[in-house]
Amino acid sequence: MASQIVMDHTGDTRHQFDAADAAALAKAEARFRALTKVGFTAAVRTPSGDVALTKTFDPTAEETLFYPRLVGG
Amino acid sequence: MLWFRRTLAEVCSRIFAVFEHFTARLCEDDSEARSLKLLREWLSPDQLAQFDAHGHFEVVGCDTGKRYRIHYGSSMNVEELDDLDRPRICYCFVTDAPLAPGDVVLAQKIALETGERAALAVANKFTPRKRLPVSISL
Numbered sequence: 001m002a003s004q005i006v007m008d009h010t011g012d013t014r015h016q017f018d019a020a021d022a023a024a025l026a027k028a029e030a031r032f033r034a035l036t037k038v039g040f041t042a043a044v045r046t047p048s049g050d051v052a053l054t055k056t057f058d059p060t061a062e063e064t065l066f067y068p069r070l071v072g073g
Numbered sequence: 074m075l076w077f078r079r080t081l082a083e084v085c086s087r088i089f090a091v092f093e094h095f096t097a098r099l100c101e102d103d104s105e106a107r108s109l110k111l112l113r114e115w116l117s118p119d120q121l122a123q124f125d126a127h128g129h130f131e132v133v134g135c136d137t138g139k140r141y142r143i144h145y146g147s148s149m150n151v152e153e154l155d156d157l158d159r160p161r162i163c164y165c166f167v168t169d170a171p172l173a174p175g176d177v178v179l180a181q182k183i184a185l186e187t188g189e190r191a192a193l194a195v196a197n198k199f200t201p202r203k204r205l206p207v208s209i210s211l
Binding site for chain 2: 005039049050070
């Protein structure tokens with residue numbers, strides 16, 4: 001199961017989906033677009049363990065993390 | 074009778090307020106625990122070891138190769154280090170939505186490792202101050 005983790009006031013909300021299910025994949029892609037459109041940054045972990053940003057939906061990503069826009073504090 | 078109803082309404086209102094207060098505190102604690110769990114999942118093994126030992130960890134900026142120390146916290150918790158591991162500059166940048174400290178720290182780590190210049194462009198700078206040790210227990 002792949003998952004999309006969205007940081008929020010509860011800590012995070014996790015959306016799990018089966019990447020082999022076309023409908024679930026479409027829903028995950030829609031979620032990706034909706035979140036990035038409102039300013040969330042999407043990050044994935046590479047097989048080597050490094051973190052990389054992703055601007056487009058990656059249907060093969062096991063785990064995608066979304067965090068809100070950063071501002072000066 | 075009217076006095077009794079008013080008093081009863083006031084008592085109910087106060088009980089409800091106390092209940093709301095404690096519910097909010099419970100949610101707050103829960104969100105902090107969840108954010109800490111997520112942070113630990115996304116730290117590299119070296120960073121996790123530093124975090125467990127000291128309550129902070131280091132990241133390397135992707136653009137300049139500079140080293141930063143990120144302390145557990147929600148503001149003024151990022152320090153640029155010099156060659157002797159001393160803080161040179163303190164940066165403050167946070168998520169625009171209020172999040173638990175673990176989430177803020179994780180967003181800061183990813184931002185510095187993947188988009189250092191963009192992160193520092195929005196950050197406010199401060200002169201580093203001496204920090205007191207922080208213990209993290211959830």
